Amino acid sequence: MTREITVADLDDLATGAALLGTGGGGDPYIGKLMARGAIERHGSVPLLALDEVPDAFQVVSCGNMGAPTILIEKVPSGEEPELAMRSWEAHTGKRVDAIIPMEAGGVNSMIPLVAAAARRLPVIDADGMGRAFPQLEMETFNVYGVPASPVAIADEHGNTVMLETRSAAFAEWLARGITIRMGGQSSLVEYGMDGATARRVSVPGTMSLAIGIGRVLREARRLRRDPIEALIGFFSGTHYQKARLIGSGKVADIQRSTQNGWAVGTVRIEPFAPGRPPIAIRIQNENLVALQGEQVLAIVPDLICILEADTAEPITTERLRYGQRVNVLAVQVPPIMRTPEALAVFGPAAFGLPHAYRGFD
Amino acid sequence: MTREITVADLDDLATGAALLGTGGGGDPYIGKLMARGAIERHGSVPLLALDEVPDAFQVVSCGNMGAPTILIEKVPSGEEPELAMRSWEAHTGKRVDAIIPMEAGGVNSMIPLVAAAARRLPVIDADGMGRAFPQLEMETFNVYGVPASPVAIADEHGNTVMLETRSAAFAEWLARGITIRMGGQSSLVEYGMDGATARRVSVPGTMSLAIGIGRVLREARRLRRDPIEALIGFFSGTHYQKARLIGSGKVADIQRSTQNGWAVGTVRIEPFAPGRPPIAIRIQNENLVALQGEQVLAIVPDLICILEADTAEPITTERLRYGQRVNVLAVQVPPIMRTPEALAVFGPAAFGLPHAYRGFD
Numbered sequence: 001m002t003r004e005i006t007v008a009d010l011d012d013l014a015t016g017a018a019l020l021g022t023g024g025g026g027d028p029y030i031g032k033l034m035a036r037g038a039i040e041r042h043g044s045v046p047l048l049a050l051d052e053v054p055d056a057f058q059v060v061s062c063g064n065m066g067a068p069t070i071l072i073e074k075v076p077s078g079e080e081p082e083l084a085m086r087s088w089e090a091h092t093g094k095r096v097d098a099i100i101p102m103e104a105g106g107v108n109s110m111i112p113l114v115a116a117a118a119r120r121l122p123v124i125d126a127d128g129m130g131r132a133f134p135q136l137e138m139e140t141f142n143v144y145g146v147p148a149s150p151v152a153i154a155d156e157h158g159n160t161v162m163l164e165t166r167s168a169a170f171a172e173w174l175a176r177g178i179t180i181r182m183g184g185q186s187s188l189v190e191y192g193m194d195g196a197t198a199r200r201v202s203v204p205g206t207m208s209l210a211i212g213i214g215r216v217l218r219e220a221r222r223l224r225r226d227p228i229e230a231l232i233g234f235f236s237g238t239h240y241q242k243a244r245l246i247g248s249g250k251v252a253d254i255q256r257s258t259q260n261g262w263a264v265g266t267v268r269i270e271p272f273a274p275g276r277p278p279i280a281i282r283i284q285n286e287n288l289v290a291l292q293g294e295q296v297l298a299i300v301p302d303l304i305c306i307l308e309a310d311t312a313e314p315i316t317t318e319r320l321r322y323g324q325r326v327n328v329l330a331v332q333v334p335p336i337m338r339t340p341e342a343l344a345v346f347g348p349a350a351f352g353l354p355h356a357y358r359g360f361d
Numbered sequence: 362m363t364r365e366i367t368v369a370d371l372d373d374l375a376t377g378a379a380l381l382g383t384g385g386g387g388d389p390y391i392g393k394l395m396a397r398g399a400i401e402r403h404g405s406v407p408l409l410a411l412d413e414v415p416d417a418f419q420v421v422s423c424g425n426m427g428a429p430t431i432l433i434e435k436v437p438s439g440e441e442p443e444l445a446m447r448s449w450e451a452h453t454g455k456r457v458d459a460i461i462p463m464e465a466g467g468v469n470s471m472i473p474l475v476a477a478a479a480r481r482l483p484v485i486d487a488d489g490m491g492r493a494f495p496q497l498e499m500e501t502f503n504v505y506g507v508p509a510s511p512v513a514i515a516d517e518h519g520n521t522v523m524l525e526t527r528s529a530a531f532a533e534w535l536a537r538g539i540t541i542r543m544g545g546q547s548s549l550v551e552y553g554m555d556g557a558t559a560r561r562v563s564v565p566g567t568m569s570l571a572i573g574i575g576r577v578l579r580e581a582r583r584l585r586r587d588p589i590e591a592l593i594g595f596f597s598g599t600h601y602q603k604a605r606l607i608g609s610g611k612v613a614d615i616q617r618s619t620q621n622g623w624a625v626g627t628v629r630i631e632p633f634a635p636g637r638p639p640i641a642i643r644i645q646n647e648n649l650v651a652l653q654g655e656q657v658l659a660i661v662p663d664l665i666c667i668l669e670a671d672t673a674e675p676i677t678t679e680r681l682r683y684g685q686r687v688n689v690l691a692v693q694v695p696p697i698m699r700t701p702e703a704l705a706v707f708g709p710a711a712f713g714l715p716h717a718y719r720g721f722d
Contacts, residue, residue: 087525091452159531161539162523164448170520177542178522181535 004044005113005123005207007036012214017109018314019213020206022303024263024286025106025132026064027316034078035110038117045113046122048098050204053124057195058094060085061128061141062112063102065153065175066185080154080187081115087160088152088189100124100198102139102188104206105132105286111187123207128191129346130203130240130337131303134262134285136175137168138346140336141191144201151175151190155182203336209238217312227312228327235331242332244360246290246297247279248272248309251324256283256317263317267306269326279328281306283317288351290328298330298360299353301337301346305329330360365405366474366484366568368397373575378470379675380574381567383664385624385647386467386493387425388677395439396471399478406474407483409459411565414485418556419455421446422489422502423473424463426514426536427546441515441548442476448521449513449550461485461559463500463549465567466493466647472548484568489552490707491564491601491698492664495623495646497536498529499707501697502552505562512536512551516543564697570599578673588673589688600695605721607651607658608640608689609633609670615681617644624678628667630687640689642667644678649712651689659691659721660714662698662707666690691721 005013014028021028039045053059062081085096096119101112104127116123128139142148148168153161153175161178165171171190179186193201212234220230228245235243249271256265262284269279277293287304290297298304306315309325336342338357344350347357366374375389382389400406414420423442446457457480462473465488477484489500503509509529514522514536522539526532532551540547554562573595581591589606596604610632617626623645630640641652648665651658659665667676670686697703699718705711708718 091523157531158527159535160525161535162452162525164521164523166519170518174520174522174539174542177538178535181538 003047005039005047006044007039009211010036012211012218013109013207014214015217015314016210016213017104017106018316019305019307020105020210020303021132021314021316022105022286022305023283023315023317024134025103025108028107028110031107031110034076035113035117037078038114042117042120045116047125047207048122050124050126050199050202053098053195053198055194055196057097057198059098059100059124059193059195059198060088060096060189061102061139061191062099062115062187062189063108064111064185064187065136065179076185076187077156078114080156081111081189082118083158083160084152084154084187084189085115085119087154087162088150088192091150091152091162092192094192096121098122098124098195100202101127101207102136103127103129103132104210105129108132109207109210124198124202125207126198126202126204127206128202130206130333131301132286133346136172136188136190138350139168139191140203140342141193141201142168143342143345146191146193146197146201148190150192151188153178153182153186153188155186203334205239209240221311228307228329231312231329239334240331244330245327246330246360247292247328249279249326251320251322251326252278254320254322265317267320269328281328284351285317289348289353289355290330296355296358299348299355299357300351301333301342301357302360303331303333305331332359364408366400366408367405368400370572371397373572373579374470374568375575376578376675377571377574378466379677380666380668381466381571381664382493382675382677383466383647383666384644384676384678385495386464386469389468389471392468392471395437396474396478398439399475403478403481406477408486408568409483411485411487411560411563414459414556414559416555416557418458418559420459420461420485420554420556420559421449421457421550422463422500422552423460423476423548423550424469425472425546425548426497426540437546437548438517439475441517442472442550443479444519444521445513445515445548445550446476446480448515448523449511449553452511452513452523453553455553457482459483459485459556461563462488462568463497464488464490464493465571466490469493470568470571485559485563486568487559487563487565488567489563491567491694492662493647494707497533497549497551499711500529500552501564501703502554502562503529504703504706507552507554507558507562509551511553512549514539514543515548564695566600570601582672589668589690592673592690596692601692603693605691606688607691607721608653610640610687612681612683612685612687613639615683617678626678628681630689642689645712646678650709650714650716651691657716657719660709660716660718661712662694662703662718663721664692664694666692693720
């Protein structure tokens, strides 16, 4: 089933992408403005179901790299994603038929729409992260054997860079250095593959999932229903399946610092229920692990989402404040993200965590 | 007249290139080993006179980027220059007919030979700096309108990067960041142009000039002649024309530090002649200006060469030591490097010096 993403979908998409961002991924707000501008100018964007992508389609992945905070200070011209794509096409001699988002979480839910609208291309209803992750090798595309290279990088001055690297990790390392020199934000096109490959290596349905999350929260608010219950019900009908409320309380302590370009820290939440030990959530851009004493409540790659207690609005790491009343929702990622190969690339060990991955109860 | 560069030329080339390096440019020693290996494996390299380059020849410039000290610790595989060239060719769809050195001073006198031998291509007897400079936009190619882009960059792991930038300054900025992430050394291919353009924008004869400098010093040593007189005589027969001994003395003080990746400092030389004020030479990788009190003895882009007093062996900045007995030779650069356009790119102001350029007496 092919549907269209219109301007009317962008608020829901932004809310859902923020939840899938699990605290990181960049606030989708600026991305939403860019996507709205592009769709108003060029028309709505066809959203192509993953299982309907033709075998021979040329697919590329697209998104932004860089510190989310910089996106607000150094607003993109909006032409970077398209420029990166043109540069990728010129380098490879191939023509792109469809764009797949790198990550459906955070601002990168929006960037593919900007490129797709301008080029009147479809966006595939899928992504390579099923959430947000901080590094470009943390993609199911990489897990299941698609080379990241060639990687095209563009900045707002019209400079482009093309990487041909020996591994996705080298691509990340070089692209990060280039992005820093480009002023902290860049647009990337990478992981070129055919449609048959895209169907095999992608997390399906994540763009419509994000829109659905936004819609569920909006409806729950309108109908004065419990948004957490609504979310749990919604996820149970998707291939994410399982979501649980793993804690509720007040932000009692928040430590944050910037280390090697990451937003690193810990947030401590005092449960409303008396006598329960506090919940500590470790952050590296995204929320990585929720601990209660020694007990692991939930751990990466599963989603740990800190939501405002009343509205279930997702709270990004930089917007966490002392005294906020929050619910913590854990969401299980789909099976394609929980294989041993996937966990080797974006499981707890990839973030230096001492805990083994285990699903939450 | 076409001649061949053989293994027998490399010692003279290394000496001459070190002198043209004016303290920087990287010790040609590692480069010499690489060039020797390449020539022994693949045969000698034709050296093509600039005025004999056919109009339609596809020319590219080639050299290494990075901190010279790192070249010694992180020895290149020797395949980087060729890899950068193949990557440039694949990107542009053009085939290279001849290689022109970026800079005849320092290690970059040797790198083009490595690429040329492996590909059995001629090297053009010319370069874009007529000496050594620290940044890739400081090229006569750039001064006279050749775009630096596309720039191909390769490392010893086989990673390649292709830049398409809006200016040579952006290319320098991005290539420098990439080189740092590549571990501090990389090989570049850039400034693609046709033969007619190369004839217009290059400093002619600089590879044979470097070999000639080395030969003159070797001969002077063998015949126990004054090497400074021999050098001055030799330069008078070239388009550099003028060389002068601007000081002789003992290294009395040397301050050096690494700032933003540059070797920055000042060396103070106490003249042997009593009552003469000390000579201060300011360094930013290369020797930039020689001052005696308020008087400018010589200034960039003219060459300021610190030579061992007895042998006239060039001393690189990192090998300067307290107590060394030295001669300071100034060499005028050719007219193509002294135009207002050229001085805007690599004259005193480009290095933040307060002095206007004037030739020495």
